[in-house]
Amino acid sequence: MTVTRFAPSPTGYLHIGGLRTALFSWLTAQHNGGKFLLRIEDTDLSRNSDEALDAIIRAFDWVGLHYDGEVVYQSQRFELYTKYINQLLDEGKAYKCYMSKEELTALREEQMANKQRARYDGRYRDFDGTPPEGVAPVIRIKAPLEGDIIFSDGVKGEICIASSEVDDFVIARADGVPTYNFVVAIDDALMGLTQVIRGDDHLYNTPKQIVVYKALGFALPEFYHVAMINNEEGKKLSKRDGATDVMEYQKLGFLPEALLNFLVRLGWSHGDQEIFSLAEMIELFDPKNINKSASNYNMDKLLWLNAHYIKNMPHDKLAKLLVSYGVEVEGHDRLEILLDATRERGKTMVELAEQVNIILNAPSEYNPKNAKKAFKGDASDIIQGFAVMLKEWETPLHLPSEYHAVLEKFVETKEIGFGKIGQPLRVALLGSMTGSGLDEIMAIVGVDETISRIAKAIEFISNKES
RNA sequence: GACCCUUUCAUCUAGUGGCCAAGGAUAUUGCGUUUUCAACGCAAAAACAGAGGUUCAAAUCCUCUAAGGGUCGCCA
16 A cells, blocks of 8 residues: 655744645555655654644645644654664664764864765774773664665656765764654654655665665665755745745635645646646646656746636635635625626735725725826716716616616716726726726625715815815 | 756746657736726747767757756754
8 A cells, every 4th residue: 555654843834845745745645545644753852842743734734635644753752763773783783883073073074175075984883892981872873885875766767876975874862862864764664655755855865764774674665856946046945035834825815725736736747737626636646757857936826826716716615715814795695796806806815805805995095196087077977977877776776787787878878988987986986997897896885885985086076176 | 075966938847769940837028808907818929058979860868068956964
């Protein structure tokens, strides 16, 4: 059975790049009817925080990725790791190293000065003398001295790294706490991972982990190293580039389906298809099609996708969502008309909420430039005349089409074009010259409010003139 | 510095030796539609990093160069 995982360290919020690798892993599991596990890499006890873990799980909930089974905490598995450390020590596959931190630093500096890759020189590998006093040893694993470490990466192809590049790295700190590359290999093996999908910043950890797999006799999973997401300029994504925290996207008014669709197309594709529902992603995703190269974050495309999902969301769902962005609307028909009138005008939920509020709330001021243009000449008389016609209209007015009939009758009677009434009426109703259709706006706010807004505009015009 | 990886329009990408004088999408520009804006429709502009090979044929295979990225922790 396919088993994948996401293994964050709880040091902050869920990063947008992390979400993409999580998504790739999750999709791989779903596609194959397997399991997707969550493991918390908290072996560095000084850097953990519970809030960070909460934030990660909340982000998962928001986008709708679920993990199977219980969350695995590495900090709760130290006994297990210690058992394996002792086993390797007993078998002579690991050893104690008494080198001090100062000595290590000196060694690294010397190697760098000699234009070499910095690495531990193995000086305690076969040590059987008397250990120096006052140094708590670390445990190092014996990496191969000769040959190459070769593995096949599902994304990058065959990776070959000379053993001389992989040193006898530390598997347990001086205080006995095991280190990352050691526990990752153990957990991935014990948790039954079949595919390990992670950022390609881990590419160089893979040969180290393979050393552990081999020493412990574990079978290797398939590795997939996914290239990074850069900012719009092609540089490393940082907080200065805007939202990197997944939950930030909710605040900005993005829909989870848009965010996931955006992320899945960063580094993966299926022919010319751009829009993927979650179900389609699951059906079509194959990690073998992941791109080798890094991709740049592209806000415009995210916005386009978000607009797409807003436009295509069922009204009741959209209305419910709008509540969390501060907009609540009474009346079923009214809501329908309102959403029809606004949904194509907002690329985010925040913008959509703004559009809705512009219609719902009478304008507190008129855009000076627009007012000047729209309220000139006989504009006041025209909208006044329209208000009268509305007031005296004999059949009840509810639907946009009914308001449209009034408007049509009005331009016909007055023998004017739509443009003549359209501009002043729009500014009277909204305060600006752009926005939703007049018929819809009037249907939403109703006859009384329409007349009242017109009256206010007329007052404004006469004040200006006097 | 060493090692490893990457390179198709501004951006995301299709492309696995002939179907490619390179296709789609976003963004951009123009036109249409509309009482306005948006949405939508149509159109335009826009790329194989460079140089050498291999081949009847190269975006695709090989070599080198260049540019970008990653890694070199008792962090993960």
